[in-house]
Amino acid sequence: MTGDAGTRLPTSNVSQDYLKAIYAAVEWGGPATSVSALAARMGVSPSTASETVRRLADEGLVHHERYGGISLTGRGREAALAMVRRHRLIETLLVEHLGYEWDEVHDEAEVLEHAVSDLLIERVDALLGHPVRDPHGDPIPSASGEVSLPPTRPLGEAPAGEGGRIVRISDAEPQVLRHLADVGMNLDAHVEVVETRPYVGTTLFAVTQPGESQPARVELGDPAVAAVWITR
Known part of the structure; x- marks a missing residue:
């Protein structure tokens, strides 16, 4: 099977x-x-994950030192980026043309990315106008495997009085995505830290939508804050 x-x-x-x-x-x-972390992410036992990693290493797709981290080889990275490209283009298509919300697309894309042809992916890319990011702000690799990551930092690292433009929101937890959308924490909105409230595990922000001048006050718990990345 070939990719992009x-x-x-x-x-x-x-x-x-x-x-x-x-x-x-x-x-x-x-x-x-x-x-162990990979096993948790994939929802399998550590022994199953270990066996799969061993097979990927035998195929020349990953490096794995015993008890160490797992990294991609050059071939492995190319294949990973081809799959990431498929996944993120499908997510973007579902949101922009099929009426899906951004918290609904991940599982659908997980299924569809394995079934689509290279030709369909390139047609989707052209239909969407060759987007450079998906609905969550994650970069979409080019057909040649090039990736452009903007200079960012987690929102939780910004002290009171600082902030930036929202450039990425993690899609790991759909409930968090829904909450962030409900309170206006959207891509390209400007967010500034007003006050951290560690005694209750929340932070107060001033959020200004693109094209608007009046910020809204938004209070978020730590898990929601951890999902947001802003310009550095």
């Missing part, structure tokens, strides 16, 4: 999902994933 720009993809859906997960762990500056 002729990238050779593993024939197994499981292998494709593992490569994507290994890439996602480090995409925004996180540490290389471990077998």
Whole structure:
């Protein structure tokens, strides 16, 4: 099975999902994933994850030192980016043309990304106008595997009086996505930290939507704050 720009993809859906997960762990500056963390992410036992990683290493797609982190080889990274491109283009299509909300698209894309052809993905890309980010702000790799990450920082790292434009919102928890949408924490809105309230685990923000001048006050709990990334 080939992917974008002729990238050779593993024939197994499981292998494709593992490569994507290994890439996602480090995409925004996180540490290389471990077998136990990968097992938790994939919803399998550590022994099952270990066996799959061993098979991927035998195929030349990952590096794994015993008891160490798992990293992608050059071939593994190419395959991972091809799958990420498929996933994020499908998410964007579902939101922009099929009426899905941004908290509904992840599971659908997880299924569809394995079934679509390279030609369909390129037609989707053209239909959407070659977008550079998905509905959550994650970058969409180009057909040649190029990725452009904006300089960002987690919102939780900004002290009182500072902020920036929202450029990414993690899609890991659909309930968090729904809450953030409800309170106006959307991509490209400007957010400023007004006051941290560690005694109750919340932070107060001033949020200004694009094209507007009056900010709204929004109070978020720590899990919601952790999902938001802003310009550095």
